[in-house]
Amino acid sequence: xxxxxxxxxxxxxxxxxxxxxxxxxxxxxxxxxxxxxxxxxxxxxxxxxxxxxxxxxxxxxxxxxxxxxxxxxxxxxxxxxxxxxxxxxxxxxxxxxxxxxxxxxxxxxxxxxxxxxxxxxxxxxxxxxxxxxxxxxxxxxxxxxxxxxxxxxxxxxxxxxxxxxxxxxxxxxxxxxxxxxxxxxxxxxxxxxxxxxxxxxxxxxxxxxxxxxxxxxxxxxxxxxxxxxxxxxxxxxxxxxxxxxxxxxxxxxxxxxxxxxxxxxxxxxxxxxxxxxxxxxxxxxxxxxxxxxxxxxxxxxxxxxxxxxxxxxxxxxxxxxxxxxxxxxxxxxxxxxxxxxxxxxxxxxxxxxxxxxxxxxxxxxxxxxxxxxxxxxxxxxxxxxxxxxxxxxxxxxxxxxxxxxxxxxxxxxxxxxxxxxxxxxxxxxx
Numbered sequence: 001x002x003x004x005x006x007x008x009x010x011x012x013x014x015x016x017x018x019x020x021x022x023x024x025x026x027x028x029x030x031x032x033x034x035x036x037x038x039x040x041x042x043x044x045x046x047x048x049x050x051x052x053x054x055x056x057x058x059x060x061x062x063x064x065x066x067x068x069x070x071x072x073x074x075x076x077x078x079x080x081x082x083x084x085x086x087x088x089x090x091x092x093x094x095x096x097x098x099x100x101x102x103x104x105x106x107x108x109x110x111x112x113x114x115x116x117x118x119x120x121x122x123x124x125x126x127x128x129x130x131x132x133x134x135x136x137x138x139x140x141x142x143x144x145x146x147x148x149x150x151x152x153x154x155x156x157x158x159x160x161x162x163x164x165x166x167x168x169x170x171x172x173x174x175x176x177x178x179x180x181x182x183x184x185x186x187x188x189x190x191x192x193x194x195x196x197x198x199x200x201x202x203x204x205x206x207x208x209x210x211x212x213x214x215x216x217x218x219x220x221x222x223x224x225x226x227x228x229x230x231x232x233x234x235x236x237x238x239x240x241x242x243x244x245x246x247x248x249x250x251x252x253x254x255x256x257x258x259x260x261x262x263x264x265x266x267x268x269x270x271x272x273x274x275x276x277x278x279x280x281x282x283x284x285x286x287x288x289x290x291x292x293x294x295x296x297x298x299x300x301x302x303x304x305x306x307x308x309x310x311x312x313x314x315x316x317x318x319x320x321x322x323x324x325x326x327x328x329x330x331x332x333x334x335x336x337x338x339x340x341x342x343x344x345x346x347x348x349x350x351x352x353x354x355x356x357x358x359x360x361x362x363x364x365x366x367x368x369x370x371x372x373x374x375x376x377x378x379x380x381x382x383x384x385x386x387x388x389x390x391x392x393x394x395x396x397x398x399x400x401x402x403x404x405x406x407x408x409x410x411x412x413x414x415x416x417x418x419x420x421x422x423x424x425x426x427x428x429x430x
Contacts, residue, residue: 032323032363034426037372038387041113043120043418048085048396051123053101057150058410059085061120062396062418064109067167067233067303068379068389075113076121077381077389077420080178081106083136083164085396085411087404089152097138100150100398100405105133106165108176108193113389113420124193128161128210134195137162139182139206145226150405160208163187163198166378167233167304169241171270177233179243184221184229186243186268199273217266217275218341223249225257231378232304234312241268242312242329244281244301251348258297260350261285265304265312265359267329278336279329280349282358283316290321291368303380313364319376321368324388325361332359365425374419385428391420 043064048056064079071078084104088095110122126134137159138144147156164181171177175196176189183200190196195211201221206213225247232244243266250257261284267277283289283299290298298318305313310330316323333356335341340349340356349356367373367390374392381389397413398404406412 032365035365035367035370035388035423036426037370037421038424039113039116039422040372041116041118041420043111043118046120048101048104051105051107051125053104055101057085057100057405058413059101059396059398060413061109062394064111065377065379065391065393065418065420066165066231068381068391068420069168069170069235070381070383070389071110071170073112077111077113077391078168078170078176079109079111079379079391080165080168081109082166082181082393083162085398086136087398088400089148089402089404091152096148096152097145098150098152099137099147099156100409100411102135102137102147102149102156103133104136106136106163108168108189111420113422118418118420124191126163126165126189126193126195128195129212130210131194132161132210134161134163135159136164139209143204143222144182150409151402160206161195161210163195164227164229166229166231166246166302167243169233169235169306171235172239177235177241177270179230179233181224181227181229181231181246184217184224184245186216186230186233186241188270197273199268214273216268216273218278218336220249220251220341220343221245221264223251223257223343225250225254228300232301232314234304234306236306236309236312238309239270240276241270242266242304242306243268244304244314246300246302247297248350249348251343251350252346256348256351261296261299262350262353262358263301264335264349265329275336277329277334278341279332280335280340280353280356280358281314281327282353284323286318289316289323290318292320293318302378305380305382307382313380313382314361315377315380317377322373322377323366323368324364324380326364327359327361329359331357333357365423370423373421373423383422386425388423388425389420390423392416392418394418 248260
């Protein structure tokens with residue numbers, strides 16, 4: 001953590017200076033910095049059976065690239081898996097969400113990058129108050145998708161404890177904060193993995209969970225796109241959390257959300273357990289983030305890094321490309337409790353954000369220009385003012401469709417590996 005804390009004042013000053021600059025200066029800065037990959041470390045093949053999965057169907061540990069957070073020791077990071085191996089199979093006109101290893105349990109994984117290998121040093125499975133696995137299964141229907149077996153033939157039971165974990169930070173007291181896509185929710189976890197509390201949108205009415213559930217977010221957040229709930233999570237120096245909605249809310253309709261470039265950020269105070277601010281965050285045009293893409297629905301926020309008291313590093317991405325922006329929360333309109341938290345407001349924030357000040361941002365690094373970086377980067381960490389670390393989500397080697405498994409029900413691995421790279425910037429961020 002020491003390296004990150006040393007970086008904070010420098011990065012914060014840079015962000016404030018750049019964003020407060022004249023339009024001409026901001027335009028000149030819009031090309032961002034250069035960077036080069038200085039190290040690459042790959043996770044070896046580790047069968048999920050080693051993590052307690054009864055029948056792993058040939059699936060290896062993966063998905064730990066959902067996020068990354070420095071431990072404070074060189075080359076060592078906390079990572080988090082998502083809900084586990086899953087895919088989509090179309091049966092007739094219905095797309096079914098498959099869970100080939102339904103007993104997989106989301107897990108915090110401490111790794112060390114050394115000599116080209118991403119070594120697992122510790123695993124912390126997430127558990128309920130009574131010590132049972134939370135699992136990665138959906139919570140409630142029809143808010144979540146119906147889960148099915150690996151070949152989409154048989155429905156599985158839902159589980160109100162289930163979490164689709166994404167972002168991770170470690171607080172000063174040794175506990176972890178995670179975000180989840182199902183609720184969407186914010187999850188407070190002990191140092192040993194026990195869920196201490198899960199914060200959800202008001203009115204979600206999640207019942208039957210074996211841990212405390214607290215309705216803390218505006219109800220409108222339950223209108224998240226399926227599989228596009230909370231994904232980015234940043235820890236600010238003072239202890240506040242900044243939570244990023246992966247994609248625009250589907251407000252007032254799915255079509256409006258799919259076409260929108262406006263997502264939302266929340267600021268949360270862990271001491272009070274309350275949201276203190278809400279901001280509109282405007283994506284760059286999809287063709288800017290990914291020149292090969294034309295569909296704005298492919299844009300996502302997958303990582304947020306707390307930098308200064310009011311500044312964050314935000315990753316905008318598609319599955320093929322990514323950019324990093326420094327964003328200043330101070331000058332954005334605080335929307336919390338206002339008209340844009342009311343789903344009847346027309347036009348919605350997602351349809352027209354012109355009446356508010358969105359979060360000002362400045363491009364730091366276009367990862368498309370850095371040879372050797374991965375596809376589908378979901379985790380970003382600031383190591384020091386000169387260095388960032390990136391990790392990809394390999395989806396456990398899964399692919400969609402019936403060809404993901406052979407005739408014996410064993411995985412046909414995609415061959416995509418979990419890889420952590422470090423990138424040295426062309427000049428320090430100060």
